[in-house]
Amino acid sequence: MFKKPKRKLYALIFVLPTFAAFVIGFIYPFIRGIYLSFFQFQIVSKTKFVGINNYLKAFQDDSFLRSFWFTLGFVVVSLVLINLIAFFVAYGLTIGIRGSNVFRTVFFMPNLVGGIILGYIWHQIFDGILRNLDMPSLVTNSDMGFWGLVILMCWQQAGYMMIIYIAGFQNVPSDLYEAAKIDGATKGQLLTKVTLPMMMPSITICSFLTLTNSFKLFDQNLALTGGAPLKDGIWTTRMMALNIYKTFYGEGRSAKGVGQAEGVIFFIIVVAISLLQLFLTRRKEVQA
Amino acid sequence: MKKTHLKRASALVLAALMAGTALAGCGGSSSSGSAASGEEKKGDASKGKVYYLNFKPEQDEAWQNLAKEYTKAKGVEVTVKTAAEGTYEQTLTSEMNKDNAPTLFQVNGPVGLAKWGEFCDDLTNSEIAKNLTSEDFALKEDGKTKGIAYVIETYGIIYNKTLLQKYCDSDFATVKKIDDINSFDKLKTVAEEIQKNKEALGVDGAFTSAGMDSSSDWRFKTHLANLPIYFEYKDDNVSDKKELKGTYLDNYKNIFDLYINNSTCKPTELASKTGENAETEFKDGKAVFFQNGTWEYDAISKSLKDDEMGMLPIYIGAGDEAKQGLCTGTENYWCVNKDASDDDKAATLEFINWCVSSEEGTKAMAEKMNFTIPFKAAKESKNALVKIDTELTKAGKTPVSWNFTTMPSEEWKNGVGAALTQYAAGTGDWDAVKKAFVDNWKTEKAKATE
Missing domain, CATH: 1.10.3720.10 (MetI-like)
Incomplete structure (x- = not known):
């Protein structure tokens, strides 16, 4: 009776390490990367919002x-x-x-x-x-x-x-x-x-x-x-x-x-x- | 039953371990340092730490030793990390993003300061700024000192005195004394005569190969390119320009032609020649002239004695050549990280001041690093090439200043380098070099000052 939910739980636990690595190593930097593309910055903790200016410049870049x-x-x-x-x-x-x-x-x-x-x-x-x-x-x-x-x-x-x-x-x-x-x-x-x-x-x-x-x-x-x-x-x-x-x-x-x-x-x-x-x-x- | 439990348990532990390592590997990224922007010295130097991101790989060992010595003497922790050659910008960017960012780093001059200025603490009232021998060695932004030059370097055309004397003593020589080489025309005569009689002199060429590999091309795209810029600035009496006229580019062509046509190899082979190639040719006595600087002393002193080496100004046939000296200046400025804690800032300032004013510090800088430092307490460097510069200046020659610190970007230099490479190989013409020099200057300068 209780075998099925337990299995699911194990599956979740086993997926967790890879999932965590995926989130930390891929999802988070990816979202952060998109976010940063709207800013002017030298280091990521000091940013200044510039809207779509970066994109405009990118398209003007021969x-x-x-x-x-x-x-x-x-x-x-x-x-x-x-x-x-x-x-x-x-x-x-x-x-x-x-x-x-x-x-x-x-x-x-x-x-x-x-x-x-x-x-x-x-x-x-x-x-x-x-x-x-x-x-x-x-x-x-x-x-x-x-x-x-x-x-x-x-x-x-x-x-x-x-x-x-x-x-x-x-x-x-x-x-x-x-x-x-x-x-x-x-x-x-x-x-x-x-x-x-x-x-x-x-x-x-x-x-x-x-x-x-x-x-x-x-x-x-x-x-x-x-x-x-x-x-x-x-x-x-x-x-x-x-x-x-x-x-x-x-x-x-x-x-x-x-x-x-x-x-x-x-x-x-x-x-x-x-x-x-x-x-x-x-x-x-x-x-x- | 028991067996399966054990299996499950160990699998769980394994999973947890993996998650743990995955997390640990990426931990600690965000949260900036507490940015206290106090003008007064508040920190306690003895409680702070110093983290120096060093630019010069050849001095890494000397810095590590000096750091250890300082820690032993003062009990303050000093960490020195050195960026690999040509990657300072990348290393600095990633290090500055960390929690333990460098407390001490360097910029290459006004262009670097334009980018990193907001991270540089105001050093106007610091002890070290007062120890400078001249105001000129302070790098300023809006009247505030943001960077301190810590080493003065000189470059020119290094020559093998024995070989050059051998030329002067030969029948075919037009120029009979080394001291008579005091203009581009004379240099050209000498180089061409050496090249013509290379067998008699036992050399492969007058100049070492002007290699355009990235380990060597900076000698031409940056250092040699300084000369036309220097003379143009001088004409207009300015220290920087948004647009260049390129008045002296023909002179630049003449000297580059001289290098590539009177060298140890065919111009077409230059694209892949390295800095090491040129250095070896010079050390082995296969070439008489070698355009390089005081930093090469360590390498060449292994085969040449101090009185066997000399250095000529780079004559390009512009200005008052009789008075022209060697190219002397700096592109190394220390900056203190503004966002470091007050204690760390105080410790850093004390450390660099110790380096340039204490007995141990100045000795290490002069003897271990072979630096000439622009500070009052400086010890005389044992570098023979530095001594030549001092003598020339004493004899009334005017040093050529380093204006390549105003070059708009790495990209601009690479552009000139690529155009020169093609010109030497015969696949490009001099117009392309001019374009890379003048046109790119304008576009890159606009980007840099944005």
Whole structure:
């Protein structure tokens, strides 16, 4: 008789630590962050209300808008490339070639290295190559900075996405393939009519992860180019997160509030775009 | 039955523990210190604590030792924390948010004070302000002293005397005496002749690599950029400007061209050269000239004897070059946290005053930190580069003041640095440097004074 309520009580108690951590580490700072975006402040205990002024300034900030377009371009390119690479590597490693496990480990390994370190290492690699070709450094050319960032992120993220895709491939029941083959499906048809629809859940997850990771990219951006080069007063390879950070620690008494406001706008953009993506890819998911 | 109870109990304990650690990890954030804004000294120094957020990583050890010595002598607790290179602003922001905020921190001049001024106590009537050798070393806001300069530094073109003498003694040398190098034109002649005959002199270049990596680019985007600003201010007889004309930017180009075209490496390679690269080249005798300052003494004295090093003013072909001295000034001002308790404020003031007036304090500052301090009780520093500056000033040269403390922001400096990097690499032109210098000055200055 009394077993059920007791269970509920236990459930509550067990959830409590995580819930408390979530509130302290996420909910509270989040609400406080939104609150602070309406203030001018140097430290959080001394604030001055300024209404929506911070938001007005954020929208007038050229570097903020420019970093949005740069980030968007980067997100589109890396979303496509990372997922294509990961998908085909995963495909190659599930058809039973020798040493698959070794390759999986090797491809996954870049994920274990921190972003700052990766950024510096790749900076050295790129500059080394460019110097041998008698070309100037990565930080002096914004196109090269962009593609450098894309290469770095593909290298780092493809392995992680590959693992998810491998799991997806292994979840496609083999009887589906058999049935399709009996019905006379070609190899191409097997891929597009059986594998792809069955893989949609993995694709949803992977594109969500690459989309949000690329949007929020900070470490690699800071270490690889730091936003350089500068053109007409705009840091051409500075992505949104780095730009917000630089605004926040800039000079002037309003810098922190404006940075905070830009952070809130950034949050809204990321949430809106990732929800849209989830909606679009979820629609394509099927049940076997 | 008993077993399950035990399991449940231990799970509960575990859960409670986790909650406990999660809470402890984030505790203690809000509630500001009691902000008593008394003009008079009210606190009791012996009851207070000192927390110094130090800016200079290279002096961290010396500060830690001095703090220990002070605690032993006076029984007052002194904590010294040092921010990692290039992160002072971030560290200061987060430390100031804490309950135990620094009682002593530093700003880099008027720009820093504009931002942190509301946290700086009025030091006009303090003991330490009276001990300054000159009013000029007090950083003021609305007539009130808010910051106290605690170290004076000098930079210029450090040279290897042995190598430069070797050049002067050679047949190909146009300039036959080191002392004759007293203008940009002479410097240019010397540098170009050294570069042309580098094999004969056994060097890789006249100048060390003008590395544009962040560990080195401040030598050009900040220190070298001081010169065109200095001469422009001087023409207009001002100490700060909202907009620059850029009158001397061509001179800036000339000296930068001289650096990058007569160096140990190709200009295209400069983007990734570091400060350490340049330092090593100089220490190994692979280059004759090295633009840097008195703070480099520790590093270079490991390979060069005191009488083997010299320092030239940075000539850019502007003003009265015969009278031009080294660049001397400060960007280090001590500020006392206004929101600290009265006891802590009193303790802090007593501590810094002890550092610059007591026997032990001044000795440590001169000998352990190699500082030249602008206070009456200062001991002479053993730094050979400092001595060169003193001699030049005695000989009637006018020191070039540090006007880069009026540079609008870190962002502005980085902009000039990036433009210089591109210019050196050949992917950008000098116009971009001019733009970064003049246009960004205006926009960043507007932001900084908002």
